[in-house]
Structures are given as structure tokens and as C-alpha cells.
Amino acid sequence: xxNVEQHPSTLSVQEGDSAVIKCTxxxxxxxxxPWYKQELGKRPQLIIDIRSxxxxxxxxxxxxxxxxxxxxxSLHITETQPEDSAVYFCAAxxxxxxxxxxxxKGTLLTVNP
Amino acid sequence: xxxxxxxxxxxxxxxxxxxKIECRSLDFQATTMFWYRQFPKKSLMLMATSNxxxxxxxxxxxxxxxxxxxxxxxxxxxxxxxSAHPEDSSFYICSxxxxxxxLHFGNGTRLTVT
Numbered sequence: 001x002x003n004v005e006q007h008p009s010t011l012s013v014q015e016g017d018s019a020v021i022k023c024t025x026x027x028x029x030x031x032x033x034p035w036y037k038q039e040l041g042k043r044p045q046l047i048i049d050i051r052s053x054x055x056x057x058x059x060x061x062x063x064x065x066x067x068x069x070x071x072x073x074s075l076h077i078t079e080t081q082p083e084d085s086a087v088y089f090c091a092a093x094x095x096x097x098x099x100x101x102x103x104x105k106g107t108l109l110t111v112n113p
Numbered sequence: 114x115x116x117x118x119x120x121x122x123x124x125x126x127x128x129x130x131x132x133k134i135e136c137r138s139l140d141f142q143a144t145t146m147f148w149y150r151q152f153p154k155k156s157l158m159l160m161a162t163s164n165x166x167x168x169x170x171x172x173x174x175x176x177x178x179x180x181x182x183x184x185x186x187x188x189x190x191x192x193x194x195x196s197a198h199p200e201d202s203s204f205y206i207c208s209x210x211x212x213x214x215x216l217h218f219g220n221g222t223r224l225t226v227t
Contacts, residue, residue, distance in 0.1 A: 034215050034216070036218075041204075041221075041223075042220065042221070043206060043218040043219060043220045043221055044157070044206070044218050045218075046215045046216070046217075049215055089156060089157065099145065099210065099216075100147070100159065100162060101147075101159070101216055102159075103156045103157045103158075104156065105155070105156045106154075106155075106156050108154075
């Protein structure tokens with residue numbers, strides 16, 4: 001089955017700096033890669049996703065890049081703010097009717113004011 | 114749109130009792146629902162996948178007789194933790210999708226077994 005590795009497990013940045021979280025996946029059949037943000041005790045919230053036919057996607061301060069050949073994808077947050085502090089999970093899926101998300105282990109991002 | 118409601122948000126039960134958790138898709142028909150378990154500071158571990166009107170597919174290592182899943186309609190799935198033990202204490206989260214992505218999560222249920 002799919003295996004998703006996520007690094008780093010913790011990341012601390014100063015407000016205004018950029019943060020980058022990286023994930024690798026093992027199954028070349030995976031074609032859908034969402035990122036979720038989870039605040040303590042709350043549900044994961046989708047923040048951005050990318051499909052395998054696209055190399056990069058951006059939404060305001062958040063961007064995701066995908067390298068299919070190397071089987072890795074990254075989350076980039078620019079101009080970080082304290083409210084960006086949370087646990088971020090990457091995930092991979094084959095999509096379609098066999099949809100099953102495999103999550104990375106998460107990254108605790110702390111943005112220091 | 115795409116709201117998933119989960120109830121209860123917190124539950125405390127005694128060892129040996131059973132607890133039912135409900136997951137509802139409020140504004141869409143969920144062809145597939147997923148149940149995850151999350152330990153403190155850990156990732157989401159998929160327990161089972163349920164499709165409306167059919168038996169759930171359990172992940173390896175998940176006891177189907179202990180974690181009963183029913184997906185009786187396109188908007189409701191339930192997870193029943195039977196004969197609960199303290200080690201079943203965890204955060205359980207359901208998620209649902211229709212024919213499209215992405216996956217939408219419920220707000221989770223914090224289960225504490227005493």
C-alpha cells in the first residue's frame with residue numbers, strides 16, 4: 001500500500017518568514033495530494049490540494065509543488081502569521097472510486113510573534 | 114457547502130459498555146465515509162471505509178467485531194465501539210465524500226473509557 005513520509009515533524013519560524021514542509025509517497029498510482037491543517041482538538045481542514053497533472057498550485061500565501069518523478073510534494077507558506085500555527089498533514093490518494101487517503105505523520109508548525 | 118457533522122463531540126463511558134458515534138453529511142450525499150482514529154500528537158489512522166448499503170472494509174489490524182460500522186443511508190454512518198476498554202480512548206474522526214474530492218471531516222469525537 002501507499003506510504004507517506006513527512007518532514008520535519010516540528011518546525012518553528014518567526015512571523016513573516018516562510019515555512020516549507022515536505023512529503024514523499026511510494027505509490028506511483030497516487031494522483032491526488034491534499035494538505036490539511038489541524039488545530040488542537042479540531043477537525044482537519046483542507047487548505048490546498050494538487051493533482052498529478054499539475055506541478056504547482058498557489059492560493060494566496062500557500063503553495064504546493066509536486067514532483068511526480070521523484071514522488072515528492074511540498075507545502076510552502078509565505079509571510080507566516082501566528083494563526084498559521086497548527087499541525088499540518090500531507091496525504092496521498094489514488095482518487096476515483098478507490099479513494100483512500102494515506103496521511104503523513106504531521107508537522108507541528110509554530111509561528112513565533 | 115460540504116458539511117460533515119459528527120456527534121457526540123465528547124463521550125465518557127465505563128469499561129465494558131458500548132458507545133455509538135454518528136457521522137452525517139448535511140448538504141451532500143456521501144457515497145463513501147471513512148473512519149479515522151487519532152492518538153495525541155499522532156497522525157490520522159484509517160480504521161475502515163464504508164459504502165452506503167454494503168459492509169465496511171476494515172484496515173489491517175482493526176477488529177471489525179469491536180468497531181461496528183453501519184452506513185445505512187447516503188447521509189449517515191455510525192461507528193459503535195463495543196465492550197470499550199481504556200485503550201480504546203482516542204479521538205475518532207469521520208470523513209465523507211460524494212463522487213468528487215476533496216474529503217470533508219467531521220469535528221471528531223473524544224472518547225474516554227474509564
